[in-house]
Amino acid sequence: VRPISMVHHLLPASDGELATLSFLQDVMDILLQYLVTNFDRSTKVIDFHYPNELLQEYNWDLADQPQTLEEILSNCRIALKYAIKTGHPRYFNQLSTGLDMVGLAADWLTSTANTNMFTYEIAPVFVLLEYVTLRKMREIIGWPGGAGDGIFSPGGAISNMYAMLIARFKMFPEVKEKGMAAIPRLVAFTSEHSHFSVKKGAAALGIGTDSVILIRCDDRGKMIPSDLERRIVEAKQKGFVPFLVSATAGTTVYGAFDPLIAIADICKKYKIWMHVDGAWGGGLLMSRKHKWKLNGVERANSVTWNPHKMMGVPLQCSALLVREEGLMQSCNQMHASYLFQQDKHYDLSYDTGDKALQCGRHVDVFKLWLMWRAKGTVGFEAHIDKCLELAEYLYNKIKNREGFELVIEGKPQHTNVCFWYVPPSLRNMEDNEERMNRLSKVAPVIKARMMEYGTTMVSYQPLGDKVNFFRMVISNPAAAHQDIDFLIEEIERLGQDL
Amino acid sequence: VRPISMVHHLLPASDGELATLSFLQDVMDILLQYLVTNFDRSTKVIDFHYPNELLQEYNWDLADQPQTLEEILSNCRIALKYAIKTGHPRYFNQLSTGLDMVGLAADWLTSTANTNMFTYEIAPVFVLLEYVTLRKMREIIGWPGGAGDGIFSPGGAISNMYAMLIARFKMFPEVKEKGMAAIPRLVAFTSEHSHFSVKKGAAALGIGTDSVILIRCDDRGKMIPSDLERRIVEAKQKGFVPFLVSATAGTTVYGAFDPLIAIADICKKYKIWMHVDGAWGGGLLMSRKHKWKLNGVERANSVTWNPHKMMGVPLQCSALLVREEGLMQSCNQMHASYLFQQDKHYDLSYDTGDKALQCGRHVDVFKLWLMWRAKGTVGFEAHIDKCLELAEYLYNKIKNREGFELVIEGKPQHTNVCFWYVPPSLRNMEDNEERMNRLSKVAPVIKARMMEYGTTMVSYQPLGDKVNFFRMVISNPAAAHQDIDFLIEEIERLGQDL
Numbered sequence: 001v002r003p004i005s006m007v008h009h010l011l012p013a014s015d016g017e018l019a020t021l022s023f024l025q026d027v028m029d030i031l032l033q034y035l036v037t038n039f040d041r042s043t044k045v046i047d048f049h050y051p052n053e054l055l056q057e058y059n060w061d062l063a064d065q066p067q068t069l070e071e072i073l074s075n076c077r078i079a080l081k082y083a084i085k086t087g088h089p090r091y092f093n094q095l096s097t098g099l100d101m102v103g104l105a106a107d108w109l110t111s112t113a114n115t116n117m118f119t120y121e122i123a124p125v126f127v128l129l130e131y132v133t134l135r136k137m138r139e140i141i142g143w144p145g146g147a148g149d150g151i152f153s154p155g156g157a158i159s160n161m162y163a164m165l166i167a168r169f170k171m172f173p174e175v176k177e178k179g180m181a182a183i184p185r186l187v188a189f190t191s192e193h194s195h196f197s198v199k200k201g202a203a204a205l206g207i208g209t210d211s212v213i214l215i216r217c218d219d220r221g222k223m224i225p226s227d228l229e230r231r232i233v234e235a236k237q238k239g240f241v242p243f244l245v246s247a248t249a250g251t252t253v254y255g256a257f258d259p260l261i262a263i264a265d266i267c268k269k270y271k272i273w274m275h276v277d278g279a280w281g282g283g284l285l286m287s288r289k290h291k292w293k294l295n296g297v298e299r300a301n302s303v304t305w306n307p308h309k310m311m312g313v314p315l316q317c318s319a320l321l322v323r324e325e326g327l328m329q330s331c332n333q334m335h336a337s338y339l340f341q342q343d344k345h346y347d348l349s350y351d352t353g354d355k356a357l358q359c360g361r362h363v364d365v366f367k368l369w370l371m372w373r374a375k376g377t378v379g380f381e382a383h384i385d386k387c388l389e390l391a392e393y394l395y396n397k398i399k400n401r402e403g404f405e406l407v408i409e410g411k412p413q414h415t416n417v418c419f420w421y422v423p424p425s426l427r428n429m430e431d432n433e434e435r436m437n438r439l440s441k442v443a444p445v446i447k448a449r450m451m452e453y454g455t456t457m458v459s460y461q462p463l464g465d466k467v468n469f470f471r472m473v474i475s476n477p478a479a480a481h482q483d484i485d486f487l488i489e490e491i492e493r494l495g496q497d498l
Numbered sequence: 499v500r501p502i503s504m505v506h507h508l509l510p511a512s513d514g515e516l517a518t519l520s521f522l523q524d525v526m527d528i529l530l531q532y533l534v535t536n537f538d539r540s541t542k543v544i545d546f547h548y549p550n551e552l553l554q555e556y557n558w559d560l561a562d563q564p565q566t567l568e569e570i571l572s573n574c575r576i577a578l579k580y581a582i583k584t585g586h587p588r589y590f591n592q593l594s595t596g597l598d599m600v601g602l603a604a605d606w607l608t609s610t611a612n613t614n615m616f617t618y619e620i621a622p623v624f625v626l627l628e629y630v631t632l633r634k635m636r637e638i639i640g641w642p643g644g645a646g647d648g649i650f651s652p653g654g655a656i657s658n659m660y661a662m663l664i665a666r667f668k669m670f671p672e673v674k675e676k677g678m679a680a681i682p683r684l685v686a687f688t689s690e691h692s693h694f695s696v697k698k699g700a701a702a703l704g705i706g707t708d709s710v711i712l713i714r715c716d717d718r719g720k721m722i723p724s725d726l727e728r729r730i731v732e733a734k735q736k737g738f739v740p741f742l743v744s745a746t747a748g749t750t751v752y753g754a755f756d757p758l759i760a761i762a763d764i765c766k767k768y769k770i771w772m773h774v775d776g777a778w779g780g781g782l783l784m785s786r787k788h789k790w791k792l793n794g795v796e797r798a799n800s801v802t803w804n805p806h807k808m809m810g811v812p813l814q815c816s817a818l819l820v821r822e823e824g825l826m827q828s829c830n831q832m833h834a835s836y837l838f839q840q841d842k843h844y845d846l847s848y849d850t851g852d853k854a855l856q857c858g859r860h861v862d863v864f865k866l867w868l869m870w871r872a873k874g875t876v877g878f879e880a881h882i883d884k885c886l887e888l889a890e891y892l893y894n895k896i897k898n899r900e901g902f903e904l905v906i907e908g909k910p911q912h913t914n915v916c917f918w919y920v921p922p923s924l925r926n927m928e929d930n931e932e933r934m935n936r937l938s939k940v941a942p943v944i945k946a947r948m949m950e951y952g953t954t955m956v957s958y959q960p961l962g963d964k965v966n967f968f969r970m971v972i973s974n975p976a977a978a979h980q981d982i983d984f985l986i987e988e989i990e991r992l993g994q995d996l
Contacts, residue, residue, distance in 0.1 A: 012976035179706025180678035206704025208677025345946035448843035478510035
């Protein structure tokens with residue numbers, strides 16, 4: 001019988017070494033076992049419980065008294081039992097799927113190093129790796145010599161907000177001290193298919209969602225440049241000041257790439273900051289075959305690029321890249337003298353914390369850096385090419401298949417494939433309101449059944465006048481042709497009676 | 499001889515299980531070895547290299563071709579070699595120090611689960627644990643039944659920014675759509691010793707740093723309520739609208755607690771949102787002995803509380819708690835239909851993502867929850883009481899010691915102890931400008947030497963008219979009396995010739 005171990009028996013307790021090694025090895029064994037099942041197609045993606053059920057399944061409460069380490073291990077097992085297997089080959093629910101083993105190892109190391117990105121003083125290696133990695137990403141974007149600036153931020157929404165913040169500051173630096181009251185009424189432009197974070201950022205920054213003008217898209221979800229120009233002129237005539245165009249490279253639902261060259265020309269003509277939200281599509285820059293879809297990105301003033309999406313880096317890892325160096329620093333710095341002492345003994349340009357909105361900032365770079373070392377650029381390229389090939393495979397399989405109807409015409413540009421499943425009962429119906437109404441209820445029911453069976457997960461949504469349809473996306477390195485086949489058959493199995 | 503292993507030999511490769519287990523176990527062995535030395539007083543806290551040296555020590559570049567897994571393990575060893583040992587008993591440099599073994603295990607599990615907090619659908623357990631944990635924190639703040647709202651955000655600066663955002667929205671909900679142009683000129687109030695993030699937030703939100711009015715503090719760094727009231731009245735007379743008072747519970751440098759009850763009375767009188775920035779001091783709520791220092795916090799409208807500081811949770815873990823339920827949601831929601839589908843089959847109140855500024859959001863709750871289970875509330879209490887006892891021990895040791903001069907009178911309220919070390923050469927000098935000038939150079943030199951020897955790390959800064967002084971803080975669970983003794987003697991050793 002093992003003696004009862006409690007947390008106070010672990011390090012830093014003076015005789016805590018053995019107990020610590022034993023406890024952490026036990027945790028590791030639980031994690032390794034979970035990992036292996038994660039990739040096993042015969043296991044469920046999810047063991048679904050409704051919230052009120054899950055609250056009652058287990059006592060999750062926080063108490064005054066400590067639990068034993070045995071109980072802590074049980075907590076870990078239980079947490080994993082009800083977790084989604086996000087690395088499972090049939091998990092397609094989000095833009096971020098899959099679990100890379102080197103990325104995971106790097107994240108474990110990051111947790112173990114447990115430091116903060118604000119100064120070189122306390123994160124020397126990680127600050128240097130951020131410098132090296134951001135420079136490399138800027139090179140790939142196409143900025144000469146990789147010059148420029150940037151930061152890893154907590155997610156694409158925040159990266160986009162940074163872009164808006166910096167664009168505003170570039171045009172009206174007095175906004176930092178004087179606020180929006182001192183500057184003209186600003187307007188930003190983005191497509192109607194862009195990510196909601198552009199509006200969310202505008203709300204937060206005091207610009208207001210009404211000042212985000214949504215530009216029309218063509219049938220494939222790409223911003224129409226002539227509409228952009230028309231709306232810019234219109235806004236200027238009303239006395240508003242256009243300060244930002246946020247183009248999207250890889251929209252969330254359709255995976256569309258806005259025409260960046262045409263947008264860059266317009267931004268140049270009207271002297272407007274051009275941001276490219278490549279949170280989802282930025283990864284394609286790693287592929288010689290697909291990077292043409294982002295042609296013109298090198299003319300952007302700023303780019304959001306989330307390696308935690310298409311490049312499979314563990315969550316979270318989002319970069320904002322900025323072409324002009326020093327602007328982030330001027331925009332955000334507050335010169336806190338307790339942190340950014342000016343009389344330190346090393347080169348202060350490595351104390352990058354004051355360019356951030358955050359004070360404390362998690363180390364998000366190491367997992368990307370280590371994965372890059374392990375895969376090389378060619379490894380990311382192979383992953384991306386394979387995911388796009390799988391998307392095309394899915395497209396080819398369903399384009400003429402009975403019961404499947406594509407939402408947009410033509411081969412997918414990204415890995416997004418959007419489609420309706422039309423159950424037999426609806427196939428011979430006239431295309432009227434009743435059919436639309438019934439069709440809108442199909443995807444939610446199939447999705448609920450998927451989760452209850454736990455066999456696969458894929459997302460759905462309505463968009464504009466199009467009722468609920470499935471949005472398949474493939475970023476999961478574990479996914480193979482058989483999983484695409486499975487998904488199609490599973491949708492048919494779960495939806496045929498509807 | 500082991501065969502050469504590459505990342506593509508690992509899972510999800512179909513025969514990757516053994517290679518994966520072996521690789522991850524190798525990583526784990528490196529981490530465990532690092533961990534054990536982390537707590538060993540005979541090892542250095544830091545193996546310091548200047549940035550340009552460190553860039554040349556190793557080839558950090560990102561290449562086209564992959565490295566072997568052996569090389570990846572080397573990268574891990576090198577990264578840890580140059581990392582700061584933030585769990586080392588003599589690491590006192592930041593408000594976040596120490597490394598908790600259960601917190602670490604929980605962070606490893608979080609990485610392994612690799613999911614995103616935006617919906618219950620993909621983070622069922624973690625969403626429930628956030629719900630349970632935030633409710634518990636609100637109970638401890640003193641809000642009846644733990645009612646209210648909140649979120650874990652990427653750091654205290656962002657938590658404070660949320661408070662400002664919500665306070666503005668509460669008073670002028672039209673700001674979300676119309677922006678700052680549609681509402682009166684706002685002003686916020688915080689003390690001159692408050693954290694720089696209040697100004698940073700005001701700059702970002704389009705309020706402007708000039709609209710943050712800094713209230714005077716007494717000698718111990720506490721906001722003077724009469725000055726607050728005077729400045730509110732003054733601002734109103736000028737036609738400005740006071741919308742937020744950000745009181746500080748535990749200032750960054752002095753560790754001062756603003757008088758929350760008096761501030762609450764003023765906020766009530768003038769109908770102003772009361773925020774308490776307890777990023778550093780919030781942890782004291784866990785201690786029956788020390789929580790009186792936050793008396794009045796239950797009257798706040800919102801509270802920032804960073805468990806990654808005084809409670810020793812791994813970075814990062816910051817909570818914003820809000821008394822009024824639903825306000826965060828109204829303020830931030832954008833109803834993205836691809837994510838927050840309204841026709842899902844479960845209770846949608848658990849899809850908390852739309853109340854966040856972020857879209858993707860890292861799981862920061864599990865490490866806090868698991869540590870709480872392992873330590874119990876009493877365990878956090880014991881940790882906090884011990885750290886405060888150590889601070890008092892330091893204070894008592896140096897208050898009459900030759901060569902040490904306290905910056906503020908009286909026993910420390912938090913674990914901050916601020917002091918000058920006065921080398922023998924300055925001890926008999928007249929208190930004039932030359933002495934101040936020379937004294938200002940002492941702490942930076944001692945700090946640089948500390949880092950070069952790698953023996954300990956403690957922060958310094960100037961404040962107002964006070965030249966560079968050391969700010970000792972103790973949140974490190976590994977620290978003991980001997981480490982305080984060591985710090986004092988090390989400062990004397992490194993500074994006696996100055």
